[in-house]
Amino acid sequence: xxxxxxxxxxxxxxxxxxxxxxxxxxxxxxxxxxxxxxxxxxxxxxxxxxxxxxxxxxxxxxxxxxxxxxxxxxxxxxxxxxxxxxxxxxxxxxxxxxxxxxxxxxxxxxxxxxxxxxxxxxxxxxx
Ligand SMILES: *[C@@H]1O[C@H](CO)[C@@H](O)[C@H](O)[C@H]1NC(C)=O
Ligand SMILES: *[C@@H]1O[C@H](CO)[C@@H](O)[C@H](O)[C@H]1NC(C)=O
Numbered sequence: 001x002x003x004x005x006x007x008x009x010x011x012x013x014x015x016x017x018x019x020x021x022x023x024x025x026x027x028x029x030x031x032x033x034x035x036x037x038x039x040x041x042x043x044x045x046x047x048x049x050x051x052x053x054x055x056x057x058x059x060x061x062x063x064x065x066x067x068x069x070x071x072x073x074x075x076x077x078x079x080x081x082x083x084x085x086x087x088x089x090x091x092x093x094x095x096x097x098x099x100x101x102x103x104x105x106x107x108x109x110x111x112x113x114x115x116x117x118x119x120x121x122x123x124x125x126x127x
Contacts, residue, residue: 019077021109022089033098040109041089042077054109056092061104070094070107 023039030036038056054075060066070092077088096105 019075019109021107024107030096032096032100032102035093035095038092038094038107038109039089040075040077040092041087056094057108057110058096058100059106059108060101061106062101066101068097068100070097 019040019042021038022041024030024036028036040054053073054071055069056071057067057069071094075090077090079088080086
């Protein structure tokens with residue numbers, strides 16, 4: 001399995017109280033078909049906010065019409081145990097579609113929440 005040069009662009013909206021992607025990080029590379037863990041963290045916030053659900057999509061950077069939903073379901077970040085080591089977070093185990101075209105791709109996390117927040121990062125991987 002060969003991996004070529006990787007460029008990861010983080011196109012993240014930084015908004016107070018917004019969630020962010022803690023992993024994968026810049027430079028992450030995955031083979032098509034492989035599983036990876038996506039960790040969403042939600043910083044400690046001053047006001048309670050209720051998470052509803054999140055859709056996690058992968059979108060090819062070369063072909064925006066190539067888009068697959070990897071996960072869709074409740075988003076409910078939890079404190080780690082013991083508390084204090086991590087901010088509230090949630091791990092998702094996702095699989096890159098086996099036939100997804102090689103190259104850079106974005107992972108889009110869209111939350112259903114009072115304020116729509118979309119996080120995009122370019123996640124390169126190779127077949
Ligand atoms: C999420 O993954 C991180 C890193 O592997 C781990 O430290 C943490 O305990 C996990 N959290 C949960 C709730 O499983
Ligand atoms: C991958 O396979 C699925 C299901 O067979 C198909 O719907 C999709 O069009 C394929 N995608 C590509 C990029 O070949």
